[in-house]
Amino acid sequence: MxxxxxxxxxxxxxxxxxxxxxxxxxxxxxxxxxxxxxxxxxxxxxxxxxxxxxxxxxxxxxxxxxxxxxxxxxxxxxxxxxxxxxxxxxxxxxxxxxxxxxxxxxxxxxxxxxxxxxxxxxxxxxxxxxxxxxxxxxxxxxxxxxxxxxxxxxxxxxxxxxxxxxxxxxxxxxxxxxxxxxxxxxTATIEINGVADTLFACTGEGSKMAILYATTDLGVNVNSILTEKWPELGGEIVYSNSFVSGETKDFSALLTEVIALEPDIIYTSGEYYDVASVILQARQLGVSEDVIFSGPGQCFTQEFLDLCGDQAYNGIYCGTLPAYFEDVITKENYxxxxxxxxxxxxxxxxxxxxxxxxxxxxxxxxxxxxxxxxxxxxxxxxxxxxxxxxxxxxxxxxxxxxxxxxxxxxxxxxxxxxxxxxxxxxx
Amino acid sequence: MTLLKVENLSVNYGSIRAVREISFEVNQGEIVTLIGSNGAGKTTTMNTIAGLKELNGGKIFWNGADATAWNAKRKVKEGIVLSPEGRQVFPDFSVYDNLMLGGYHFSNEENQKTLRTVHELFPVLEKREKQMAGTLSGGEQQMLAVGRALMSQPKLLMLDEPSMGLAPLIVKEIFSLIRRIREEMGTTVLLVEQNARMALKISDRAYVLQTGKITLEGSSKELLQSEEVQKAYLGM
Amino acid sequence: MFLQQLINGLTLGSIYALIAIGYSLVFGVLQIVNFANGSIYMLGGFLTLVLYNKFRINFLLCFALALIINGFVGFCLDRFALRHLRQKKATKLVGLITTMGFATVIENFVMLFFSNATVPYPNKIDFGSFSIGSAVVSSTQVIIFLVVLVLLLLMSWVVYGTKVGKAMRAVSQNADAAKLMGIDVNGVIAMTFILSAVLAGISGTMVGMYYQMIDFTSGFSIGMKTMAAAVLGGVGSLPGAVTGGLIIGVVESLGASYISSAYRNAFAFAVLIIVILFLPNGLFGKEKVTKV
CATH class of the missing domain: 3.40.50.2300 (Response regulator)
Incomplete structure (x- = not known):
């Protein structure tokens, strides 16, 4: 209809x-x-x-x-x-x-x-x-x-x-x-290289990253680029595993392992609800407060904030598009x-x-x-x-x-x- | 007094007319039998009267009331109880539980009373009370089926081919028990059988069913003597 | 870490168990797989959320109301669709397809309200968490366990300790014979659908709270897995459904972390296939004994 x-x-x-x-x-x-x-x-x-x-x-x-x-x-x-x-x-x-x-x-x-x-x-x-x-x-x-x-x-x-x-x-x-x-x-290559540079600039030498990526072309691509670029910059990839975006709701199996490895950054490549799930479930599993959560531009939405806004602190979310919120898109910033x-x-x-x-x-x-x-x-x-x-x-x-x-x-x-x-x- | 009256009953399976405008009646206290060979329409008739199958024409009267549209539950409550073809016990329930299911609509007290009567008639059911019904022998299952039907406190007990697949000795036992049920409990019995000889021997009246039509009727004694019946059904 | 994985797996498993019970019950009395069960599970979660967001009253009240509506939906599936098929003596296959159609209707109905976004879900059973060794257990998980345990005991009592339950078991063994006992078979079947819909609805709401979000595709994938759980445990068997659910949940969790996350569903089905090879009737299933 x-x-x-x-x-x-x-x-x-x-x-x-x-x-x-x-x-x-x-x-x-x-x-x-x-x-x-x-x-x-x-x-x-x-x-x-x-x-x-x-x-x-x-x-x-x-x-x-x-x-x-x-x-x-x-x-x-x-x-x-x-x-x-x-x-x-x-x-x-x-x-x-x-x-x-x-x-x-x-x-x-x-x-x-x-x-x-x-x-x-x-x-x-x-x-x-x-x-x-x-x-x-x-x-x-x-x-x-x-x-x-x-x-x-x-x-x-x-x-x-x-x-x-x-x-x-x-x-x-x-x-x-x-x-x-x-x-x-x-392209993903251009974007992710930029993301890696940005994240490294924020976290510094020797920074440990765990990657969770969706089994889409994009996710697989992001994972391979990051896995190569991050050590080149001077960081360390401690964990990398995939999930099926939209279908995998339960990340606890993966996160349990990730948390045990004590990473500095957890990067999730997927839809905003995947990133939100990772954040919510990681906090539930008692992830360290120092861990930086990172995700792509798909997160720059009110839906993302609705899902996990109060838990998404201490994160650096990077994308090639801005977050169109009135308190963000201001004449001072843009x-x-x-x-x-x-x-x-x-x-x-x-x-x-x-x-x-x-x-x-x-x-x-x-x-x-x-x-x-x-x-x-x-x-x-x-x-x-x-x-x-x-x-x-x-x-x-x-x-x-x-x-x-x-x-x-x-x-x-x-x-x-x-x-x-x-x-x-x-x- | 007429308990059950069937008038011009017709039952179809799709385009197959299994039962074609048959009429018969069962009076209080009688043992009436329907005999006929395979495919004559006996089971169809029983299932329709019991409410398992819809009819396509005719009427059923119970104690004068029009029972044509009653469902199975209503019929059981009114006292029309069927022990179906093939026994159909609940295989994963014990003998005791099977019997108790027969008394589904009665209080536990009443059921315990009826149970005693059933145990009297069928001592083996008491002996094997806890056994799973699916593991009973054919004869034991038949007794269970009848006993279960009795637990529903029937006014009309309908039995569909109780002799099927049973050894002659067991068949004899079952039929003498049917007689006892009528004698001791006053239950009216409608019996459907392929084993014409035994059926005619214990019943008062009989109808012969042939490809969905009633072709002969009368007292069982008469029919036992009839040449037609002897040739067709008594193997003489 | 293994302990943590086990706990997560058991939580997942107990949710599966609840839905698997619904499949088992319906299959028991009707010998068809109710493909709409997954979408009814999802519907339950959505109803609670919609009522809560719309009317802003006590969550428990909205939950109860949602379950009533859910049960009614289950009832309608039987009363207005499947029962007619039974009367017309349609084959089981037709009934099966009907439940699939019903599932699609429910999903699209929910889509009307929420288009295709993933919607946040309030976690009303979040009372913090505690540690057992290196594992973290959240209160949500504990409550889910307890709810499932209580429901399992309740269902067992209903099925094995009440007259209605006996009628249900009788119908699942021999529907015609049950009719001859004067049992209202249609009523029993309707009851079964209502029960399984309520259980699915409880599951849907708890899952929403556990993951703090819900989306309308959640019905489909969980439907397949819980069906597998019911078969694994032996369709028609209550303890089988629960065991099957727990096994699938644990295997999925462990498989996802120790082997590969992308193939987590494959592990669940692999277990099913292996068990069925050796025990065709499932773990608790019984061979059908028929004697003439």
Whole structure:
């Protein structure tokens, strides 16, 4: 029933968008916004002003860019087990498109957003991918949630000449699968190396680490990278074992051994509830108060705090996305762009702003800005413009750039938990 | 006085019509028997009267009241008790527990009283009181089944093929016990049997069931003499 | 450390035992595996939580209410689905599939309320912990043991010491003969479903408190393992279900720590297979003796 409903909603949206297109798109606009000029110079070639995203300067050579195609397709999980993430994407996508259209769109034309439900199912996503690459109006795809769907459909988009901007695929092989593919998340290698550096900086020489990792591609990858990097830095890996994320609820068997080995850090690679379970059960088993708990960015949520906030003290949780809480994303800690993004999001939607939304917003906004610059008729040019875009103010990190053509890099965010709240860790 | 009256009873198994509009009656104090060969519909009839099987046509009257829609529990409480085909004792209960289950709806006091009578009739049941029913011999299980039925204090005791699979000597014993039950306890008996000779010998009246229909009826003495019956069922 | 693993394993095992009893009871009277048992276990935990969060009254009261609703759900499964199948003389397989369908319905119903997040669970039986040597035992664990022990004694008394229990055992040995005793077989079966649903609900709530979180997928994986526990101990046998549950819990814990954590479920099933090879009816199961 839910599936039927969401299909109907998506269909309605698509139909209303198309209807809007035909009649000049009046329903979409609240304020008829002419092209806004950014403060200062109109040039954005190599521009370094920190203008707010969405109100960027109009392209230099007006009229020379081809904006025949104005549609972005977004296959995301609106239903199914990942629907909560799909919702975050949907919100971010709609917000970005609205802001972009209000600031002039593509040469005055409004960008259309087509949201499709891939249910986080590979078969469904593949079907959608095949449909999308045949759609003559789509100039880019911003979407796919999760490595399995992303990796399965990436070749389709690549061979179909369709740029795919994937907000949170951190799979090692994604960037090299094609030159039309742009992840916004750093690969696990890049991220975990950063995490290791950060943790080592906080704990020092000879620090003993125990690793608990989920038996997913990501978890296995994290484990092998950490196991190699940590001793290189000067630390010691005292324990490493796997669990099945979501299925293993009882960590006491593993933790009993871990605690006996007296580690300095316990790193858990898994979902937020896995990390929470480890913390709760370790405390129950009488783990030393000095032990530092560490986990990935999936923990930066209210759900995580609800599960174990009062027990998660003395931790260093690192991720490539910030913890979108009002007491954390402040003008003292982060840029105005980030603060404004979070405030706008929380004012517009009932769901709380989170890293998935942030990444997705960056993904689509970067795409739209690059499209404004080089037009929508050349996929390769578009992707090049995205990865070389200068002066983009990210809403999900202090510093976003691409290396080795399309490998994303972001500055790491590290937090501890104090009195059940996240607090930025300076190191 | 008519205790049980069956009118145009029909019972089907899917599309197979096992019992086709049979009518018979059992009067207070009688021993009535239904004889017939395998597949004649005897067990189906018994199970339907006892409430184990649904009927597809006809009516059942008990003491004048319409008992057609009564379930097994109601029938037992009214005194219609069946000792089923194949004995069907509870194999993992002791002899004692089996008997006590027969008295499920009665108080312990009453049951103890009935138990004494049962022990009198079937001394072996007292002897093997603690033994698991599944380990009894065939004849002992049959006695247990009858004894268990008696514990329900039946007004009509229905017995489905009590001689099946038993040695002739045991069969003789069982049948003389059936007679005693009628004589000493005044219980009415409806008996269904393949062993026509023994059945006709102890019963007052009989019906012959053939492929779901009653083809012959009368006093047991008459039927014993009838040439038809002798040829078909008495092996003469 | 072994002691600690053992204690953890026994806690896990006693939770399994409680659910395994439910499987055993239903299988005993109906000769089908109730695939909905796992989801009913999960439902019980959720009901307690929802009632507690919604109405903010005494936790024990919410717990009791949740058990009543859970028992009712178990009753409905029998009354409105399985009983009709019995009347229509459907095969056991159809009943089995029906319970699977019922499980899906329950899971999706819970999904409506909680979408797919893992939800925090208040631990109302947390009174600290104490040490035995190098092992730490939490009050939660102790209370779980005691609850299971009490319930086991209670269930044993019901099954072996009451008239209703005798009726249940009679129905599981020979349902038709039980009918001929005037026993209300449908009533007995309904009672069995209610009991097993209540036990599962107690388990679900205790597990929620023990791990301080609950999610709606918890029903499926525990369903498989507790079914294995019931078979291991001998379906239809109460002490068998409990022994089976404890064994599975301990083996799983020890296997996870000493061999490999990723294959912890495999150990549980490996034990089951080994036992069944030598004792096809399980540890306490009896050979069915049928004589003509």
């Amino acid at each position: 839910k599936k039927l409903l969401s299909v109907l909603v998506a269909l309605t949206m698509v139909l209303s968008l198309m209807a809007g297109c035909g009649s000049g798109g009046d329903e979409k606009k609240e304020t008829s916004a002419p092209k806004q000029e950014a403060d200062g110079s109109a040039s954005d070639q190599g521009g370094s002003e920190k203008a707010d995203a969405g109100t960027e300067a109009a392209p230099q050579e007006e009229g020379s860019q081809n904006y025949d195609k104005v549609k972005i397709a977004s296959p995301i999980p609106l239903t199914g087990p990942n629907s909560q993430y799909g919702m975050a994407y949907k919100n971010a996508l709609e917000m970005a498109v609205k802001q972009f259209n209000e600031s002039g769109g593509l040469g005055g034309k409004e960008v259309e957003l087509e949201i499709l439900d891939d249910q986080s199912d590979v078969t469904q996503a593949t079907n959608l991918a095949n449909q999308i690459i045949d759609d003559k109006d789509v100039f880019a795809v911003v979407g796919t949630f999760g490595s399995s769907v992303g990796m399965a459909t990436a070749p389709i988009y690549q061979s179909g000449g369709m740029p795919l901007i994937a907000p949170n695929i951190s799979h090692q092989d994604f960037p090299q699968t094609g030159d039309l593919l742009v992840p916004i998340s750093p 840029s105005d762009t980030m603060v404004n993004f979070m405030t706008d999001y929380n004012n517009t939607y009932s769901e709380a702003c989170n890293g998935f939304a942030g990444n997705c917003y960056d993904g689509i906004m970067l795409t739209l800005l690059a499209a404004r610059k080089v037009g929508t008729d050349d996929p390769k040019a578009l992707v090049e413009a995205i990865v070389s875009y200068e002066g983009y103010e990210s809403v999900s990190t202090e510093h976003l750039f691409f290396s080795d053509y399309n490998y994303a890099n972001k500055s790491l965010c590290a937090y501890t938990v104090k009195d059940g709240h996240f607090a930025k860790v300076e190191y």
